[in-house]
Amino acid sequence: MNLDTVKRAEQSPDEHMPFAELGMKRDEYDRVVAILGRRPTGSELAIYSVMWSEHCSYKSSKVHLRQFGTKAPKSEALLVGMGENAGVVDIGDGWAATFKIESHNHPSYVEPHQGAATGVGGIVRDIMSMGARPVAVMDSLRFGGLDQGDTRRVLPGVVEGISHYGNCLGLPNIGGEVVFDPCYIGNPLVNALCVGLLRKDQIKLATAPGPGNKVVLFGARTGADGIGGASVLASATFEDESQAKRPAVQVGDPFMEKLLIECCLELYQADVVVGIQDLGAAGVSCATTELAAKGTGGMDVDLNLVPLRDPTLRPEEILMSESQERMMAVVTPGDIDAFLAICAKWDVPATVIGEVTDTGRLVMTWDGEVIVDIPPGTAADDGPVYERPFHEPLGQHDLNLDTPDSLERPADLRETLLQLVASPNLSSREWVTSQYDRYVRGNTVLAQPADAGLLRVSEVMPGAEDTTRGIALATDGNGRYAKLDPYAGAQLALSEAYRNVAVTGATPLAVTNCLNFGSPEDPEVMWQFAEAVRGLADACKTLGVPVTGGNVSFYNQTGTAAINPTPVVGVLGVIDDVAKRVRSGFTAEGLRVVLLGATYDEFGGSEWAHIAHNHLGGLPPRVNLEAERDLASVLTEAARQGLLEGSHDLSDGGLGIALAEACLAQGIGATVSLPGGDAFVDLFSESAARVLVCLKPENFETLTDLCARLDVPCYGLGETGGDRLVVEGVLEATVAELRTSHEATLPGVFG
Amino acid sequence: MRVGVVTFPGTLDDQDAARALRLAGAEAVPLWHADHDLKGVDAVFLPGGFSYGDYLRCGAISRFAPLMTELVPAAQAGLPVLGTCNGFQILCEAQLLPGALVRNAGLHYVCRDQGIRVDNATTAWTADFSEGQEITLPVKHGEGRYVADAGTLAELESSGRVVFRYTGSNPNGSLNDIAGITNEAGNVVGLMPHPEHAVEELTGAPGVDGRGFFSSIVRKLVDA
Numbered sequence: 001m002n003l004d005t006v007k008r009a010e011q012s013p014d015e016h017m018p019f020a021e022l023g024m025k026r027d028e029y030d031r032v033v034a035i036l037g038r039r040p041t042g043s044e045l046a047i048y049s050v051m052w053s054e055h056c057s058y059k060s061s062k063v064h065l066r067q068f069g070t071k072a073p074k075s076e077a078l079l080v081g082m083g084e085n086a087g088v089v090d091i092g093d094g095w096a097a098t099f100k101i102e103s104h105n106h107p108s109y110v111e112p113h114q115g116a117a118t119g120v121g122g123i124v125r126d127i128m129s130m131g132a133r134p135v136a137v138m139d140s141l142r143f144g145g146l147d148q149g150d151t152r153r154v155l156p157g158v159v160e161g162i163s164h165y166g167n168c169l170g171l172p173n174i175g176g177e178v179v180f181d182p183c184y185i186g187n188p189l190v191n192a193l194c195v196g197l198l199r200k201d202q203i204k205l206a207t208a209p210g211p212g213n214k215v216v217l218f219g220a221r222t223g224a225d226g227i228g229g230a231s232v233l234a235s236a237t238f239e240d241e242s243q244a245k246r247p248a249v250q251v252g253d254p255f256m257e258k259l260l261i262e263c264c265l266e267l268y269q270a271d272v273v274v275g276i277q278d279l280g281a282a283g284v285s286c287a288t289t290e291l292a293a294k295g296t297g298g299m300d301v302d303l304n305l306v307p308l309r310d311p312t313l314r315p316e317e318i319l320m321s322e323s324q325e326r327m328m329a330v331v332t333p334g335d336i337d338a339f340l341a342i343c344a345k346w347d348v349p350a351t352v353i354g355e356v357t358d359t360g361r362l363v364m365t366w367d368g369e370v371i372v373d374i375p376p377g378t379a380a381d382d383g384p385v386y387e388r389p390f391h392e393p394l395g396q397h398d399l400n401l402d403t404p405d406s407l408e409r410p411a412d413l414r415e416t417l418l419q420l421v422a423s424p425n426l427s428s429r430e431w432v433t434s435q436y437d438r439y440v441r442g443n444t445v446l447a448q449p450a451d452a453g454l455l456r457v458s459e460v461m462p463g464a465e466d467t468t469r470g471i472a473l474a475t476d477g478n479g480r481y482a483k484l485d486p487y488a489g490a491q492l493a494l495s496e497a498y499r500n501v502a503v504t505g506a507t508p509l510a511v512t513n514c515l516n517f518g519s520p521e522d523p524e525v526m527w528q529f530a531e532a533v534r535g536l537a538d539a540c541k542t543l544g545v546p547v548t549g550g551n552v553s554f555y556n557q558t559g560t561a562a563i564n565p566t567p568v569v570g571v572l573g574v575i576d577d578v579a580k581r582v583r584s585g586f587t588a589e590g591l592r593v594v595l596l597g598a599t600y601d602e603f604g605g606s607e608w609a610h611i612a613h614n615h616l617g618g619l620p621p622r623v624n625l626e627a628e629r630d631l632a633s634v635l636t637e638a639a640r641q642g643l644l645e646g647s648h649d650l651s652d653g654g655l656g657i658a659l660a661e662a663c664l665a666q667g668i669g670a671t672v673s674l675p676g677g678d679a680f681v682d683l684f685s686e687s688a689a690r691v692l693v694c695l696k697p698e699n700f701e702t703l704t705d706l707c708a709r710l711d712v713p714c715y716g717l718g719e720t721g722g723d724r725l726v727v728e729g730v731l732e733a734t735v736a737e738l739r740t741s742h743e744a745t746l747p748g749v750f751g
Numbered sequence: 752m753r754v755g756v757v758t759f760p761g762t763l764d765d766q767d768a769a770r771a772l773r774l775a776g777a778e779a780v781p782l783w784h785a786d787h788d789l790k791g792v793d794a795v796f797l798p799g800g801f802s803y804g805d806y807l808r809c810g811a812i813s814r815f816a817p818l819m820t821e822l823v824p825a826a827q828a829g830l831p832v833l834g835t836c837n838g839f840q841i842l843c844e845a846q847l848l849p850g851a852l853v854r855n856a857g858l859h860y861v862c863r864d865q866g867i868r869v870d871n872a873t874t875a876w877t878a879d880f881s882e883g884q885e886i887t888l889p890v891k892h893g894e895g896r897y898v899a900d901a902g903t904l905a906e907l908e909s910s911g912r913v914v915f916r917y918t919g920s921n922p923n924g925s926l927n928d929i930a931g932i933t934n935e936a937g938n939v940v941g942l943m944p945h946p947e948h949a950v951e952e953l954t955g956a957p958g959v960d961g962r963g964f965f966s967s968i969v970r971k972l973v974d975a
Contacts, residue, residue, distance in 0.1 A: 044952075135850060160859075163860050164860075167801075167860060167891070168761070168762075168801045168805075170763030170800065200905050255760070255801060255803065255806070258760075258761055258763075259760055328850065339895075347760060433862075434859075434862055435859050435860045435861070435862065436862060437768075437860075437862050437891045439862070439889050439891060439945065439955050439956065440763050440764060440767070441763075441766060441767065442766065442767035442771075442951075442954055442955060443954055445953055445954055454955065456954055460766065502931075
């Protein structure tokens with residue numbers, strides 16, 4: 001095979017280049033030719049095709065995502081916003097937290113174990129590249145129906161992949177979601193979140209300044225795995241060719257990643273890193289173009305120096321390989337020996353492959369010949385931007401008119417409670433979460449099944465202050481709500497994650513999001529996307545929590561059937577004194593049980609309508625952001641004053657499920673009476689902005705005063721104690737029978 | 752008193768172990784796998800993790816680390832050594848303890864709070880417990896099923912060298928519900944559960960039942 005050099009490209013302007021096979025459109029290819037003033041070489045085409053793919057360039061979503069910037073609330077906490085590998089938030093006492101959620105949906109369908117594992121690996125490297133120590137992970141997972149055959153293939157593989165990779169990496173898994181719905185049967189969603197901690201004066205950025213500085217590739221060797229993975233998998237729908245795409249899924253080595261983490265932290269401590277970037281989607285192409293574009297502007301790279309696992313790889317393949325566990329750093333010539341010595345200590349292969357220049361060109365050679373000579377910004381930043389057409393789906397109006405009001409409501413509410421508590425989406429997640437290490441590193445204060453994960457900030461880091469602080473994290477999303485109204489659905493996802501953070505006593509600070517949708521080329525899907533982004537941006541502004549970063553996953557559809565639009569929102573909060581955190585559920589006998597927030601007759605998109613009638617129609621629960629904010633203020637203030645002994649968010653399944661789960665937390669029952677006139681509505685409506693708390697009777701008045709000040713409705717429901725949940729005049733169930741129903745569902749399917 | 756905490760490539764619970772030792776009043780001394788140097792410590796903690804990725808048998812590579820060539824004779828001469836999880840697996844591979852840890856019977860990694868009974872309260876690491884005491888510690892492992900041949904098992908049982916047994920349901924199918932064992936001299940103890948994750952009210956498993964391990968060794972070293 002002839003080497004396609006720049007010289008050759010100039011001499012053979014009419015040679016056909018396989019741009020369509022690499023997922024590029026004709027007009028996109030023409031733009032490359034215009035930029036270069038000649039046809040691209042094979043290697044250049046490889047770079048542009050991956051960098052301009054939907055996954056890397058956000059070409060369909062960019063025009064909408066801008067709202068996260070233009071509508072962003074003022075926030076003193078925000079240190080690094082969108083556009084870097086991950087956002088960074090000031091959490092006080094000289095500490096900062098960095099967090100981000102990212103999808104690995106398509107690879108996880110093709111090869112569940114490796115797809116999910118490398119999803120964890122990728123997001124962890126994003127966090128490392130900000131200069132932070134990764135300290136925890138979470139996973140937001142969606143699968144087809146629990147009774148559908150392929151779920152039995154996909155779920156165990158995904159859980160094993162996350163379990164193996166995350167556990168071996170030594171990061172506690174502190175929460176997330178597991179949701180079942182037939183709409184995800186051909187397109188499971190695997191959204192992985194990682195959070196890291198760093199000193200706020202130690203933030204690292206992806207930049208390559210300083211001509212003469214060395215470019216070092218370190219970590220795993222480059223192999224043929226995942227060539228074109230991001231562009232091929234994330235940017236196309238599945239028909240029947242998923243077998244053919246199997247080689248495009250990357251294979252992970254968590255042991256190498258653990259070494260990389262420790263190695264990077266030692267490099268940061270030794271202060272021998274000028275700029276750093278992880279190698280994720282689009283591998284060397286992405287790292288070199290982005291580093292160069294954000295630095296002095298130029299870079300010379302000798303691709304022959306890239307250490308290979310497979311010596312037969314061609315330069316085009318090296319550029320596109322998505323081999324895992326690799327990083328690229330920019331290092332001054334004076335520090336290079338110290339840098340390489342630290343890598344050697346951790347047995348991490350490290351190789352100088354190039355040098356920063358001020359030429360404004362990214363130049364790569366192979367066997368001494370120039371094969372790439374491009375302005376790096378044109379690949380990294382100047383990709384195509386599409387204003388995709390969108391319109392409301394044709395059936396949307398009818399869907400909203402088909403309200404749940406006419407559905408037959410149950411007479412036997414005990415039966416309904418037992419049915420819901422055992423339903424696929426509300427049953428115990430223990431089968432999944434018991435496969436994750438939630439204790440490692442010794443700082444986990446709350447983990448599943450608590451509403452949010454909560455970590456103590458206690459890291460051995462030179463120069464760092466001791467602090468009493470903690471960070472809380474929650475992810476939420478509801479595809480059924482978003483299907484009924486994507487604007488409200490995105491706001492409800494934010495509301496719930498925000499509330500889940502506040503329930504621990506923490507103050508919500510910042511947002512990350514993973515936007516999972518069908519094909520952007522379908523105007524109806526694009527409308528869902530546009531509405532969801534608009535809703536989320538508006539709600540972030542009202543709640544005062546900026547979006548710091550995230551990820552868009554399009555093409556989650558099989559044929560013309562798209563998934564329910566599923567914006568997943570992650571919220572990070574901080575608690576000043578982590579010892580004042582509020583535990584989950586009922587934590588002792590003899591406590592007052594109190595409901596905060598107002599309940600309305602709202603069953604559109606509810607779990608009850610789904611389980612009892614397989615119905616999806618009407619409108620989701622009303623969004624009330626002011627109420628969410630006031631409720632959060634009550635919760636954080638009550639926690640600060642030490643008023644609360646336990647708490648639990650109300651969401652899917654309403655008060656009935658919240659009561660049952662609060663009883664199950666420590667096996668303590670409760671006797672309550674309902675505040676409203678309609679027991680069914682009281683127990684199973686999914687109205688937003690509501691939380692269940694328990695507290696010592698002597699603190700009840702202080703809490704009601706606090707609620708009155710902020711106009712938060714507050715109802716004393718009853719008292720904890722005994723071995724059963726009693727809803728007076730309505731139903732009675734022993735904690736033991738609730739547990740049996742709750743815990744049998746997933747093991748019944750997965751063994 | 753100075754207690755070494757060993758870090759192999761892939762060790763994960765070293766920070767937790769060091770913290771637990773400090774909370775008990777000991778000095779935690781980092782020991783590096785590639786050094787031929789025990790730094791004169793009074794005891795050694797081998798923490799959990801996936802040393803060398805555990806791509807071969809768990810602990811099979813670690814036993815050949817330079818540090819282990821120092822540790823094995825020192826342990827044979829009486830140095831107190833505690834191995835938890837991967838540390839226990841390494842102690843078995845290094846033949847400081849008999850038997851082996853194999854894949855869990857349920858084939859899944861298991862992370863849960865586990866009931867455990869202390870069956871031997873005379874070792875260097877368990878003297879602050881009482882025999883028959885029931886405690887709760889987290890387990891978190893994929894390969895924790897203790898196995899040994901019938902003769903070894905009989906000898907362990909008859910000589911009181913089974914130090915810990917699982918109560919309630921057995922998380923991994925371990926023979927005789929064995930969670931931890933000791934050597935003949937009682938200075939080397941290995942167990943799958945994680946005492947270092949149960950020493951603070953705020954974090955980790957419910958309760959602080961792991962403290963007894965650290966107070967035991969500290970008292971022994973002070974008395975010595």
